Amino acid sequence: MVRKTKEEAEKTRKDIIESARQVFHQHGVSRSTCEKIAKAAGVTRGAVYWHFQDKAEIFLAMRADVFAPMVERTDAILFSDSFANPLDAIEASLKEFFRVLEDSSIVREVFEIMISRCEYVDEFASIQDEVGRPAFVFLEKIERMYRRAGDGGHLRPGLDPLATARDTWAFTSGLLHLMLGCQKGSELDQQIPAMITAHMALRRKG
Structure with missing residues (x-):
């Protein structure tokens, strides 16, 4: 169960990074927000901030x-x-x-x-x-x-x-x-x- 949770957390982190790349590339970094990245990744904004301090x-x-x-x-x-x-x-x-x-x-x-x-x-x-x-x-x-x-x-x-x-x-x-x-x-x-x-x-x- 712990291993599965760690794997899920790592997958979420990777999904956020991949989505951020797509959002940054499409909108530019200054016009991108953690909210946009969360939406693109299909996660909550809280999940983004759990993995990362900021943009x-x-x-x-x-x-x-x-x-x-x-x-x-x-x-x-x-x-x-x-x-x-x-x-x-x-x-x-x-x-x-x-x-x-x-x-x-x-x-x-x-x-x-x-x-x-x-x-x-x-x-x-x-x-x-x-x-x-x-x-x-x-x-x-x-x-x-x-x-x-x-x-x-x-x-x-x-x-x-x-x-x-x-x-x-x-x-x-x-x-x-x-x-x-x-x-x-x-x-x-x-x-x-x-x-x-x-x-x-x-x-x-x-």
Whole structure:
């Protein structure tokens, strides 16, 4: 009986998160309320507040549900021992990131919510740093790999690992914004792997 109750509670929590994603995506975060989320999930407002303190906590839970498996997936490639050249690992990891965005409507919706459907003001002003933290973690990881590439003689001479990582960071962010601004299945989606290959080619030792 206790196990069933825990399973039911976990299902309710997941239903609330999934409904919140749909409500956030449809109405925008600022126009979404816990009442709307409760209605979409088919639960009471009390049930929402039993699982989450406020809308911001639901937002962070929604993001974590998508980010955790995606980071695990791309990190497994980035730090894989199967790549002798760290630049190959960076290229493969970036391609996997955008492949997931292309293949998963849920992942794409969450990124669209964070980038274009959320105003980080009022109650959300306090979580802006938390939302932006993964980008800085990404920068640190990429810099680490560029330093390995430099140490291994794979990086083009004259390139500073930190500056090169920042360039890849900006490139990835720009590509992400462009992709989310285009309709799914657009020509840009098909060109992204080649664009990543071209970007990485400029960093390789000739």
